[in-house]
Amino acid sequence: MKYEICNNDIVLTEPYINLEQTLDCGQAFRWIKISDDTYSGCFVDKYLEISERDGRVIFVNTTEDDFLDVWASYFDLKRDYADIKAGYSQDPTLAKACEYSPGIRLLKQDEWECLVSYIFSQHNNIPRIKGIISRLCDHYGHFPTARELSRETPETLSFLRSGFRAKYVIDAANKVANGEVDLEFCKALPYEEAKAELMKIKGVGPKVADCVLLYGFAKVEAWPVDVWIKRVMQTYYPDGLPECVIGTQGIAQLYLFNYVRNLHEE
């Protein structure tokens, strides 16, 4: 990781990140493109504007402390993606997927926000997921805590227009607020045990749990299988995943998901 301090900004020169590929690939739902080269977003109570110019990423008006304590972790800056992608290049499909969007990185998101977001994601599409979460945050002025959401009912959340998912989010809020599911504790558990804990929540099945394990807990062995990844498996890997992804399947999934979803649109 290499960076410079420029006036009030942090300019990241290494590693390479593509902001559009990373912030708008469907792993996080709250980043907003506010100009040609700039996004705004949050991690818990930290607000960030971040720009990409001439291949460099600029953390606008950001202290070195916040950069090192919050954003370096959030953007997974210490992981060696060049090394990971070199391993993936043994597989022709993954080689194409990495070439298609080489600047994707895993975002290590807040686990509670991640849990709620992916409960809303089920049987839904990305623009609509963003709309629901945007209405939720506008309503509270921030992403609501579990305690705040535990006071809601499906009726009081009807403004979200989130359909049958509202009751699941309320169940998650209740279980997290009363300690029945302890996300901090889950984070420290091994993959399988953490997954079983998350699946105590109504509306959290294997796929949503894997998304929280990957995007919220940064457990890169998680392998969320949605409709797109099912198609990937049928089309490219009928006999199972290639050896070169074992251990970091979650990161491979980011590249593959983005690749096939855009192939479909073209």
Place this chain on the structure above:
DNA sequence: TTCCAGGCGTATC
């Protein structure tokens, strides 16, 4: 109009 969307709970066998 019909189909589908980063699935899951439930009923049924």
Place this chain on the structure above:
DNA sequence: GATACGCATGGA
């Protein structure tokens, strides 16, 4: 344990 079906909402 596996398979089928309904589910709120909205865009294509």
